[in-house]
Amino acid sequence: MTSLLEVSGVSVSFDGFNAINNLSFEIGPAELRAIIGPNGAGKTTFMDIVTGKTRPDEGHVLWGGMNKSLLKMNESQIAREGVGRKFQRPTVFEDQSVFDNLMMALKKNRAPWSVLFYRQSAADRARVAELAEEIGLSDQLHRKSGELSHGQKQWLEIGMLLAQEPKLLLVDEPAAGMTLAEREHTTDLLKEAAKTRAVVVVEHDMEFVRRLGCKVTVLHEGAVLAEGSIDHVTQNRQVIDVYLGR
Ligand SMILES: Nc1ncnc2c1ncn2[C@@H]1O[C@H](COP(=O)(O)OP(=O)(O)OP(=O)(O)O)[C@@H](O)[C@H]1O
Numbered sequence: 555m556t557s558l559l560e561v562s563g564v565s566v567s568f569d570g571f572n573a574i575n576n577l578s579f580e581i582g583p584a585e586l587r588a589i590i591g592p593n594g595a596g597k598t599t600f601m602d603i604v605t606g607k608t609r610p611d612e613g614h615v616l617w618g619g620m621n622k623s624l625l626k627m628n629e630s631q632i633a634r635e636g637v638g639r640k641f642q643r644p645t646v647f648e649d650q651s652v653f654d655n656l657m658m659a660l661k662k663n664r665a666p667w668s669v670l671f672y673r674q675s676a677a678d679r680a681r682v683a684e685l686a687e688e689i690g691l692s693d694q695l696h697r698k699s700g701e702l703s704h705g706q707k708q709w710l711e712i713g714m715l716l717a718q719e720p721k722l723l724l725v726d727e728p729a730a731g732m733t734l735a736e737r738e739h740t741t742d743l744l745k746e747a748a749k750t751r752a753v754v755v756v757e758h759d760m761e762f763v764r765r766l767g768c769k770v771t772v773l774h775e776g777a778v779l780a781e782g783s784i785d786h787v788t789q790n791r792q793v794i795d796v797y798l799g800r
Pocket residue numbers: 568569572573591592593594595596597598599600
């Protein structure tokens with residue numbers, strides 16, 4: 555398998571503290587991966603490095619078939635390369651409808667004149683309908699986004715990211731604050747999204763991770779402690795010790 559993203563030997567320290575410690579990580583172009591790990595394991599810092607927010611002190615972050623270095627790009631160049639990031643709290647335009655939020659998010663020519671003279675095309679409207687279907691909000695299209703439930707807002711934001719057609723989607727704790735039914739829908743949505751792109755889900759909720767049914771990477775002290783199926787990693791003695799604080 556050729557990787558979409560290949561992180562190797564990456565280290566970063568903050569004031570002498572090693573937050574990421576010789577970390578290596580690979581993901582394929584259509585793969586779902588969960589990253590778990592105790593507080594302070596380096597999960598957020600890892601995402602910050604991939605998205606260009608934090609520069610590592612050492613190592614390589616290679617992207618795509620041509621092995622471009624993401625470390626040579628700034629945050630917006632990395633986003634344009636196709637790396638999308640969903641933060642924990644939903645950030646949708648609350649005063650706008652679901653339809654308008656999705657329409658605004660569509661991948662288009664962002665030059666000022668094209669935004670100024672932009673008219674919705676039938677193709678764009680069809681794409682918005684398709685995205686709404688994918689995130690399960692087809693019947694909410696004309697609702698104000700601020701009126702949606704927490705779970706629906708999260709799906710809308712995922713839809714807005716999918717509208718940008720990312721090759722890699724990083725999702726931070728999507729299940730937090732969701733009802734069981736919302737979690738189940740979120741699992742389906744992420745699994746579906748990962749059929750055509752790479753999706754990395756950082757999550758604390760083990761049941762949610764189990765339902766994702768994907769390979770799991772366990773981080774601890776800024777490095778990979780274990781990797782494999784959820785059963786494989788949860789039976790690993792070191793992982794058990796770390797989670798029990800031994
Ligand atoms: N900008 C920073 N300055 C100093 N220390 C930092 C900075 N960012 C992260 N750290 C430290 O690096 C370590 C890793 O933090 P990180 O937020 O990546 O962990 P995490 O796995 O995401 O944790 P959590 O599950 O609590 O979100 C922590 O000890 C944190 O305090």
